[in-house]
Amino acid sequence: MAIYKRGKFYWYKFMWNGELIRESTKQGSDKVARQMEAAHRTALAKGEAGFRERKCITLADFLKNDFLPFVKSKFRTKPSTLRYYTYCASTLQAADFSTLDLPEVNDSHAAQYAAKHAKLSPSTVNCGLRTLRRALALAYQWGKLDKPAKITLAKGERQRERF
Numbered sequence: 001m002a003i004y005k006r007g008k009f010y011w012y013k014f015m016w017n018g019e020l021i022r023e024s025t026k027q028g029s030d031k032v033a034r035q036m037e038a039a040h041r042t043a044l045a046k047g048e049a050g051f052r053e054r055k056c057i058t059l060a061d062f063l064k065n066d067f068l069p070f071v072k073s074k075f076r077t078k079p080s081t082l083r084y085y086t087y088c089a090s091t092l093q094a095a096d097f098s099t100l101d102l103p104e105v106n107d108s109h110a111a112q113y114a115a116k117h118a119k120l121s122p123s124t125v126n127c128g129l130r131t132l133r134r135a136l137a138l139a140y141q142w143g144k145l146d147k148p149a150k151i152t153l154a155k156g157e158r159q160r161e162r163f
Contacts, residue, residue, distance in 0.1 A: 003033045012037035016044050056101035059135075060093045062144065067135045088131035091117075095128075102139055105132075106149055114154040122156040129153050 003012045006024075010033035013022040021040070025033040057065075068089055075081040092098060096116070097109040110129055117125045133151040140148040 003030060003037060005030075012040070014041065016041070056103065057144070058099055059102060059105055060098040062102055062139060063089045063093055063098075063135060066142070066144075067138060070138065084127065085131055085134075088128045089135070091128045092132055092135075102136070102145055105136065107151055110151045122154045123158070125154045126157050 002014060003010050003025075005011070008028055010025045010027055010030055011022065012025060012033060013020065014037065015021070021044075023040070025036045027033050027036065068086065071082060071085040071089075075085065092113075095109075095113050097105060097112065100109070110132060113128060113132075114125050117128070129151055130153070133149075136145065136149045136151065139145045
């Protein structure tokens with residue numbers, strides 16, 4: 001039983017089945033906060049208070065149903081950017097890891113993608129990786145991911161040097 005005060009309200013924090021539960025009680029009384037924590041633990045033990053399960057969708061479905069419509073509406077007046085994202089999303093949909101659920105996609109899959117497309121120029125490979133990075137960032141922003149994934153780009157791309 002761990003309650004603590006943040007500002008003028010009490011919060012509780014405990015572990016349940018390896019997952020950290022932390023919520024505000026929105027109460028100024030420590031006794032009420034302890035009762036609320038005990039009630040939450042009891043509800044979890046009885047199975048009444050289920051976790052908010054997120055419906056997992058695959059990367060290919062997210063790109064097709066969410067990302068590409070967003071890109072088409074946002075970059076309607078910029079045909080080059082629209083063509084860039086459309087091409088890269090199609091290469092990502094054809095990738096091996098496109099059938100994985102969104103939370104499972106990580107940097108190792110991006111590295112496999114870069115290795116498989118090594119025959120292409122590093123700029124083309126990074127085009128797909130940048131699109132993957134942007135798609136996962138949007139998935140996090142829209143609440144479809146719990147945490148954003150860090151995607152590193154391939155080496156060897158020629159960059160402009162500005163003076």
